Amino acid sequence: MKVAVLGSGAREHALAHAIEKSPKCEKVYAIPGNPGMSIMKIECVSDISANDFECIKSFCREKNIDFLIVGPEAPLVQGIADIFEGENTFVIGPNARAARLEASKSFTKFFLTKYQIPTASYKVFHKTEIQEALEHIKTHTLPVVLKADGLAAGKGVIIAQTRSDAKEALLSMMQQDKFGKAGHTVVIEEFMQGIELSTFVLCDGKHYAILPEAKDYKRIGEKDKGLNTGGMGAISPVPFANEAFMKKVETEIVQPTIQGLIQEGIEYVGVLFIGLMNVNGRPKVVEFNCRFGDPEAQVILQRIENDWIEIFEHIRKQNLHECRIKIKKVHAVSIVLASQGYPEQFETGKIITDYPSTEEYVVYHAGTKWQDGQLVSAGGRVMSIVAQADSLSEAKSKALKGAARVQFENKYYRKDIGFEFN
Ligand code: AMP
Ligand code: GLY
Secondary structure, eight states: OEEEEEEOSHHHHHHHHHHHTSTTOSEEEEEEOOTTOOSTTEEEOTTSOTTOHHHHHHHHHHHTOSEEEEOSHHHHHTTHHHHTTTSSSEEESOOTTTTHHHHOHHHHHHHHHHTTOOBOOEEEEEGGGHHHHHHHHHHSOSSEEEEESSOOTTOOEEEESSHHHHHHHHHHHHTSOTTGGGGSEEEEEEOOOSEEEEEEEEEESSOEEEOOOBEEOOEEETTTEEEEOSOSEEEESOTTOOHHHHHHIIIIIIHHHHHHHHHTTOOOEEEEEEEEEEETTEEEEEEEESSOOTTHHHHHHHHBOSOHHHHHHHHHTTOGGGOOOOBOSOEEEEEEEEOTTTTSSOOOOOBOBSOOOOSSOEEEESSEEEETTEEEEOSSEEEEEEEEESSHHHHHHHHHHHHHHSBOTTOBOOSOTTGGGO
């Protein structure tokens, strides 16, 4: 079988790596892929952009691709799965209607409320209701959470500690177009106090299979200080997500979500990423995403023993309930190496050395490129170092070894991934 992976980050690198291990896999094409990916059965198709859907479709026809798995949300939200309807290539990823679970926070809140799935209480305001929104803020408990309705590159959520900060955030979205149209509708919601957790559910439109959970470290600074990033590291399993907690996640969140989707006539195919808050032992939904997380994918893929092409076949045949996910009892840790300045303006073009994977850790590329025969940095998140072991601390020390060994000028990484569980 031939598989195409759409995207160029460390998440897609890890996915291609996992798929390539399937004995059924003849070839994996990474569109456009990254410099770390061109090994074994993986081939990068770097001249096709991830946004050129017609070109991707022609390529998949020409190469007889069986499955196309889409890494990032943007192509899904823009309808790549819809464009492949009727094609021989089966897309692992939801259509645009289903991807609204990530693309519209107001739609998600409406859905969660309708199906009585635990989440923060909220109200939605449109640009035409600024006065009402300001009045609402005046009496809201603090902190208060404001969310731009649409996609805002992970920056559309503001946790305001004071009413004046909340007012300023609201006006920046609704009047000053901070996130363009994405901020013309704003969700104002209750702040949930707790620890976050990422859960991943495979869906075939009718059935689901739960994958291992992960915890993502989103802040740039150690001990979760500083600006939000795409994710600076991840761990799996998550120590507090014991069997009893995960049972609650399944019965109180996953099952009603899948039922609700079916009832709405939404055929959700692919990965559903559920961002959860553990509020005093009760899981509540923070958000949905329509794809794997990055760097969460890097750790959960380490723990799944199944043949990925078999999983894709179950999804295509809509018999995912017959697929048993085999989870390795190991701890996996990923540490992201970032460029100086990230998540704001960052440096690029730094020569990278000592980056090969070793027996102790795997190196997945993200923002790298070839320049004059040398590997150089080309993004905010440059690489992910991933390791596994019998304990979290052992996995972490292996990953830290890799993080220290890879060299580029002004390399930055968090040394405290998993710190709460030491
Ligand atoms: P999102 O873009 O929806 O993932 O939100 C970004 C981050 O904001 C989440 O990962 C949480 O850390 C935080 N967040 C969002 N909504 C809430 C909430 N209602 N209460 C507390 N934290 C939240
Ligand atoms: N690591 C969070 C995300 O992929 O959205």
